[in-house]
Amino acid sequence: MPRTITHESALRHAASETNQFFSGIEALQPKLGAVLIQLPPSLEFSAPLVRAFFKSVPKLSGVRLVCEPRHAGWFTGAADALLERLDVSRAATDPSAFPAAKRAGGSRAFGYFRWHGSPRMYYSSYSDRQLKSFASLVKRAGCAHAWCIFDNTALYAAWDNATSLMSRLEP
Secondary structure, eight states: OOHIIIIISTTSSOHHHHHHHHHHHGGGTTTOOEEEEEOOTTOOOOHHHHHHHHHHSOOOTTOEEEEEOOSGGGSSHHHHHHHHHTTEEEOEEESOSSGGGGSOEEOSSEEEEEEOOSSSTTTOOOOHHHHHHHHHHHHHHTOSEEEEEEOOTTTTHHHHHHHHHHHHHOO
16 A cells, blocks of 8 residues: 555545555456555554544455554554454564564454564575474464565575475465
């Protein structure tokens, strides 16, 4: 989702821009699977704001909404419960500023995991131990469907990490 909606408007009074964005991406169906709504670290959780924003987002058949908050207030039982009621998934990320951010939250219909490399974001490859931990996180999330995205592409670690994770997730 565009930064004008998530960062500049902070999800407030953005109905027109949101409708325009969704009108523009509608043509991507049926290839479009999810829309990532990455929030700025300054955006605190507010139940009325979250409820109003996500209820106003147009629904596209088969397209999941994923929220990636970066403020501590989003990693509470109340925030997760509201996202679940709204059928919005909360992304799990690494590295994360908060321990709860490492786990998926919100709707369990869809899990979204974004791993950027650690200790050096975008560069570091994950160790076998870390990949085993990620596989366990995905399995424990209990999501009907999951996307696992490796963004540690600067030194081409993502491909090897992804194939290793896939082999750990196969039955």
